[in-house]
Amino acid sequence: MLISASVWVVVFVALIAANLPFFSLKFFGFFQFTKGKTLGLRLVELVVFYFLVGALGLFLEKRVGQIAPQAWQFYAITFTLFITFAFPGFVYRYLLKHKS
Numbered sequence: 001m002l003i004s005a006s007v008w009v010v011v012f013v014a015l016i017a018a019n020l021p022f023f024s025l026k027f028f029g030f031f032q033f034t035k036g037k038t039l040g041l042r043l044v045e046l047v048v049f050y051f052l053v054g055a056l057g058l059f060l061e062k063r064v065g066q067i068a069p070q071a072w073q074f075y076a077i078t079f080t081l082f083i084t085f086a087f088p089g090f091v092y093r094y095l096l097k098h099k100s
Contacts, residue, residue, distance in 0.1 A: 006060040021045035022089030
């Protein structure tokens with residue numbers, strides 16, 4: 001896979017994974033709670049999905065060549081970007097009115 005293609009794959013997967021906690025009513029797609037998912041559970045899912053997407057990025061980077069060393073700034077920026085990707089799902093779940 002080309003380097004630019006793998007970058008776009010990671011960005012696309014991150015966009016989907018960041019919104020999954022807000023569109024799915026089940027915890028990690030498997031566990032159904034009687035009261036539904038709270039914001040705290042959605043944030044736990046968001047953090048876990050961040051690490052899974054990061055693992056995918058490391059895997060694709062390892063396939064292309066050597067993994068570049070990163071400092072804490074890289075992880076702070078990528079987590080902030082991941083939260084920004086989650087904004088459409090957050091708006092859909094908490095800010096839009098749904099028909100009851």
